[in-house]
Amino acid sequence: MFAEMFENVRKTCPLIHNITNYVTVNDCANMVLACGASPIMADDKDEVEEITTICTGLNINIGTLNARTIESMLLAGKKANELSHPVVLDPVGAGASALRTQTAFKLLEQVKFTVIRGNISEIKTLAVGAGTTKGVDADVSDRVTEENLDEAVSFAKAFAAKARCVVAITGAIDIVADANTAYCIRNGHPMMSSITGTGCQLSALTAAFVAANLNQPLQAAAAAVCAMGLAGEIAHSRLTEMDGNSTYRNYIIDAIYRLTPEALEKGARYEVR
Amino acid sequence: MFAEMFENVRKTCPLIHNITNYVTVNDCANMVLACGASPIMADDKDEVEEITTICTGLNINIGTLNARTIESMLLAGKKANELSHPVVLDPVGAGASALRTQTAFKLLEQVKFTVIRGNISEIKTLAVGAGTTKGVDADVSDRVTEENLDEAVSFAKAFAAKARCVVAITGAIDIVADANTAYCIRNGHPMMSSITGTGCQLSALTAAFVAANLNQPLQAAAAAVCAMGLAGEIAHSRLTEMDGNSTYRNYIIDAIYRLTPEALEKGARYEVR
Amino acid sequence: MFAEMFENVRKTCPLIHNITNYVTVNDCANMVLACGASPIMADDKDEVEEITTICTGLNINIGTLNARTIESMLLAGKKANELSHPVVLDPVGAGASALRTQTAFKLLEQVKFTVIRGNISEIKTLAVGAGTTKGVDADVSDRVTEENLDEAVSFAKAFAAKARCVVAITGAIDIVADANTAYCIRNGHPMMSSITGTGCQLSALTAAFVAANLNQPLQAAAAAVCAMGLAGEIAHSRLTEMDGNSTYRNYIIDAIYRLTPEALEKGARYEVR
Numbered sequence: 001m002f003a004e005m006f007e008n009v010r011k012t013c014p015l016i017h018n019i020t021n022y023v024t025v026n027d028c029a030n031m032v033l034a035c036g037a038s039p040i041m042a043d044d045k046d047e048v049e050e051i052t053t054i055c056t057g058l059n060i061n062i063g064t065l066n067a068r069t070i071e072s073m074l075l076a077g078k079k080a081n082e083l084s085h086p087v088v089l090d091p092v093g094a095g096a097s098a099l100r101t102q103t104a105f106k107l108l109e110q111v112k113f114t115v116i117r118g119n120i121s122e123i124k125t126l127a128v129g130a131g132t133t134k135g136v137d138a139d140v141s142d143r144v145t146e147e148n149l150d151e152a153v154s155f156a157k158a159f160a161a162k163a164r165c166v167v168a169i170t171g172a173i174d175i176v177a178d179a180n181t182a183y184c185i186r187n188g189h190p191m192m193s194s195i196t197g198t199g200c201q202l203s204a205l206t207a208a209f210v211a212a213n214l215n216q217p218l219q220a221a222a223a224a225v226c227a228m229g230l231a232g233e234i235a236h237s238r239l240t241e242m243d244g245n246s247t248y249r250n251y252i253i254d255a256i257y258r259l260t261p262e263a264l265e266k267g268a269r270y271e272v273r
Numbered sequence: 274m275f276a277e278m279f280e281n282v283r284k285t286c287p288l289i290h291n292i293t294n295y296v297t298v299n300d301c302a303n304m305v306l307a308c309g310a311s312p313i314m315a316d317d318k319d320e321v322e323e324i325t326t327i328c329t330g331l332n333i334n335i336g337t338l339n340a341r342t343i344e345s346m347l348l349a350g351k352k353a354n355e356l357s358h359p360v361v362l363d364p365v366g367a368g369a370s371a372l373r374t375q376t377a378f379k380l381l382e383q384v385k386f387t388v389i390r391g392n393i394s395e396i397k398t399l400a401v402g403a404g405t406t407k408g409v410d411a412d413v414s415d416r417v418t419e420e421n422l423d424e425a426v427s428f429a430k431a432f433a434a435k436a437r438c439v440v441a442i443t444g445a446i447d448i449v450a451d452a453n454t455a456y457c458i459r460n461g462h463p464m465m466s467s468i469t470g471t472g473c474q475l476s477a478l479t480a481a482f483v484a485a486n487l488n489q490p491l492q493a494a495a496a497a498v499c500a501m502g503l504a505g506e507i508a509h510s511r512l513t514e515m516d517g518n519s520t521y522r523n524y525i526i527d528a529i530y531r532l533t534p535e536a537l538e539k540g541a542r543y544e545v546r
Numbered sequence: 547m548f549a550e551m552f553e554n555v556r557k558t559c560p561l562i563h564n565i566t567n568y569v570t571v572n573d574c575a576n577m578v579l580a581c582g583a584s585p586i587m588a589d590d591k592d593e594v595e596e597i598t599t600i601c602t603g604l605n606i607n608i609g610t611l612n613a614r615t616i617e618s619m620l621l622a623g624k625k626a627n628e629l630s631h632p633v634v635l636d637p638v639g640a641g642a643s644a645l646r647t648q649t650a651f652k653l654l655e656q657v658k659f660t661v662i663r664g665n666i667s668e669i670k671t672l673a674v675g676a677g678t679t680k681g682v683d684a685d686v687s688d689r690v691t692e693e694n695l696d697e698a699v700s701f702a703k704a705f706a707a708k709a710r711c712v713v714a715i716t717g718a719i720d721i722v723a724d725a726n727t728a729y730c731i732r733n734g735h736p737m738m739s740s741i742t743g744t745g746c747q748l749s750a751l752t753a754a755f756v757a758a759n760l761n762q763p764l765q766a767a768a769a770a771v772c773a774m775g776l777a778g779e780i781a782h783s784r785l786t787e788m789d790g791n792s793t794y795r796n797y798i799i800d801a802i803y804r805l806t807p808e809a810l811e812k813g814a815r816y817e818v819r
Contacts, residue, residue, distance in 0.1 A: 022295040022568040022576055023587045027519075029296055029469035034518050038410060039469065040366065041296045044339040047370035054369060064592040066614070068339070093586065096600060097593035137584060195804070196575035196585065238515055242784055244803025245580050246573075246796040250519040255469070258518025300792075302569055302742035307791050311683060312742065313639065314569045317612040320643035326640060341612070511788055523792040530740070530790025542785040 001269050003261035005223035010036035010261075012231040014211035017080075018204055019043045019073050021063025021092065022102045024197025026250065028204040029060075035227070036258040037208035043069045048076040057211030058085055059204050060111075062103055063092035070103050074220070077111030080168050086114035086210040086217065090203035094118065095125035107162065114210050115221045117168040120144055120152070127159040144173050146149045153273050166204065166221045170199060174229065176222040183222040185270040187229025189236045194245040198252070202228045205256070226268035231255035233267070275541050280494035283534075287484035290353075291477055292316045292346050294336025294365065297408040297470025300522065301332075301477040307530040308500070314534035316342045318443035321349040323436035329359055330484030332477050332523050333384075335376055336365035343376050350384030359387035359483040359490065366480040367391065368398035371458070381436065387483050388494045390441040390476045393417055393425070413420040417446050418514050426455045428498035439494045441479065443472060447502065456495040458543040459504025462509045465516040471525070475501045478529070499541035504528035506540070549807035551759050553586025556582035556807075560757035563569040563601040563626075564750055565589045565619050567638065570743025573795065574605075574750040580803040581773070583754035589615045590778040603757030604631055605750050606657075608649055616649050623657030632660035632756040636749035640664065641671035642770050645692035654709065660756050661767045663714040663749045666690055666698070667681035673705040685741070690719050693723065699728045699819050712763045713751065714771055716745060722768040729768040733775025735782045740791040744798070748774045751802070772814035777801035779813070 015038045020028055025041060032039035045068070052058050058080040060073045060205040081086045089111075091104040106127055107113075116126065119138035120193055144152040161179035168176045174185040192198045200264040207226040213220035235251030287313045293301055298314060305312035315324040318341070325331050331353040333346045353360045362384075364377040377399055378524045380386075389399065392411035417425040425448055433440040434452035447458040464470045479497040487491035508524030561584045566574055571587060578585035588597040591614070598604050599733055604626040606619045626633045629719045635657075637650040653659075662672065677757035699721055706713040707725035714722045720731040738744045752770040759766035781797030 023571050025296050033467050047372035050370040097596040098591035163590055196578050245802030246799035253519035254517030298569050301793055306740050320645035323643040526792035527790030
């Protein structure tokens with residue numbers, strides 16, 4: 001099934017509008033290209049609606065939000081909703097400042113999202129109004145482990161039901177859930193957290209997958225999460241003892257570029273709960 | 274001839290002022306350094322005129338334009354004109370939104386450009402007020418091929434005459450033209466379109482080349498386009514079957530860094546029409 | 547001693563707030579992660595005080611300053627001072643425009659810095675109100691050499707005394723000084739100047755080192771400067787004849803990622819004057 005999801009990205013080359021942070025934006029663009037889709041970045045209020053109109057998916061990332069771009073996020077999100085385009089939210093650092101938390105809530109109120117992708121602390125902030133965010137990384141006390149996985153799955157499903165969308169909580173174990181079904185995904189490598197923006201890149205990748213698979217957002221998001229994790233594994237296997245996080249960053253994007261739908265299908269490690 | 278153009282860049286190390294987008298800005302800076310020039314990025318209205326004054330060339334790229342930076346582009350462009358500094362325009366996504374198209378037209382009205390570099394859809398938008406832009410990439414229906422090359426050359430010369438500057442239309446076949454002469458360049462590799470910002474990088478590189486060769490903007494721009502294409506070929510020849518677009522991005526910049534004037538002269542594949 | 551400084555970074559994983567330019571921000575984030583610390587980038591006036599509060603160090607870089615971010619720099623800097631967090635200033639291009647010079651002076655007036663790190667031209671601008679800055683690079687006439695090193699050390703100590711902080715002047719020979727003691731550091735490689743942002747990355751790295759070694763800002767800054775230079779040497783030794791500045795950029799970050807405290811201790815080449 002994931003093979004087909006990925007094939008659809010490569011077949012349809014969806015154009016993805018990204019309103020994202022200036023830290024990881026280049027990697028997001030190259031990641032979207034690597035998977036076979038096409039990125040456009042535009043964040044001015046005077047063009048975001050028009051740009052979203054020519055695209056087939058929208059990715060909103062609040063990583064370096066400001067008053068000017070928040071307005072653009074809201075305008076683009078509403079226009080995408082009007083056009084029934086899928087919209088992904090990456091609530092980077094929700095919980096780390098009132099501005100981030102309130103902006104995330106405002107976006108949730110005014111825009112219907114297809115997928116919300118974040119780490120467990122960010123998603124907890126959205127779900128219960130508070131998380132123990134350590135900056136833009138998940139707090140240790142929040143982390144999803146084999147021990148608390150059932151509980152985390154229930155949490156993810158409940159929040160997905162409440163937010164009426166797919167929720168992707170990524171970490172050592174990833175959970176991609178709607179109200180009824182959760183994919184627990186065990187792809188990936190711990191070293192991915194030593195690169196800035198693997199989460200941002202995954203959100204952009206997810207936007208491409210859901211844009212190419214409009215009727216299956218849960219499966220498409222799960223496929224994107226597996227693809228990213230698998231790329232992390234493949235890239236890690238190439239590292240020499242001299243290579244560090246910068247080369248690893250390049251190799252992960254490379255791995256998505258080289259990944260075939262069949263290899264994704266074969267390499268995806270998940271269970272449905 | 275191209276060897277000399279490139280030698281002049283390495284000899285004079287021109288300082289290039291870039292007002293560019295936040296997606297590919299780092300690659301643009303490293304590309305300018307790779308060719309032997311020096312980049313400075315500054316986009317605040319309170320300093321752009323002064324920064325342009327200490328530079329020898331200006332590169333304006335509208336990739337992530339906004340009201341604040343549009344004002345800065347106009348100020349810097351006019352100041353560069355006053356000082357007779359060469360100015361390059363990269364009209365990223367012209368045709369994709371009214372804001373981009375109108376900003377490009379406003380820049381063309383108020384600033385005299387030395388070179389305009391874009392894909393065929395962007396240049397058509399500037400020339401005839403409309404193109405079939407697919408986001409920031411050229412539309413398939415617009416593409417320059419061996420079949421429509423004569424027509425495209427005539428179009429490029431006519432637009433160059435109208436805009437009174439050099440026009441560089443890049444794609445599978447590149448056309449660099451002024452009103453009378455066109456270089457048709459066949460360097461490059463299709464995989465270059467799978468990297469974000471090869472066009473932006475080329476515009477920055479072009480600014481360095483025209484700044485170092487003030488009296489020969491047509492030849493300097495053609496040399497820059499050949500250099501970029503040749504770098505794309507050299508970089509591609511290094512790729513292993515595990516490497517993808519991210520490593521390719523690095524290798525292209527590396528190839529410009531290692532490129533010698535002699536290798537450029539020898540590797541340039543062009544005809545004059 | 548430097549080994550312990552570095553171990554403290556890896557042990558305490560300080561969260562570093564960066565208000566920095568959009569050119570090199572991604573490399574700064576990956577550099578902070580490479581050394582074992584954690585970066586957060588936030589530049590909106592409505593959140594910078596709160597973000598700084600959850601961090602343990604602040605890095606202010608004026609590389610692409612504008613009215614909006616200057617306000618944020620001042621707010622964050624004052625808040626960090628209130629909380630006794632270490633603050634690093636990177637006065638990129640001070641001397642290249644009045645806006646940069648005046649902003650640097652305003653920051654020095656309103657914020658107490660722990661370390662100021664820049665090239666000799668930038669630091670001269672701050673010290674005497676004028677430097678012969680060539681854009682964002684040091685002017686040749688300013689450069690620190692074996693011949694003028696004693697004079698440069700005196701200058702660094704005098705400015706450190708005046709600014710009541712540690713001053714790190716980086717170039718072919720680096721000087722890290724407080725009012726009484728100067729480390730003259732001979733690590734590094736000339737090719738580092740062909741990469742955009744090695745200075746910015748070093749400032750971010752320095753913020754991590756001083757945040758993890760609160761009582762020894764001089765030694766911590768010197769350790770960071772040695773680490774960066776050593777990484778430049780290690781990375782250079784890996785380059786093939788096809789590799790250029792882009793691969794070198796990656797390898798430098800990789801080298802910090804792989805660097806051990808022991809290797810830093812052993813590889814650091816400095817004298818105290």
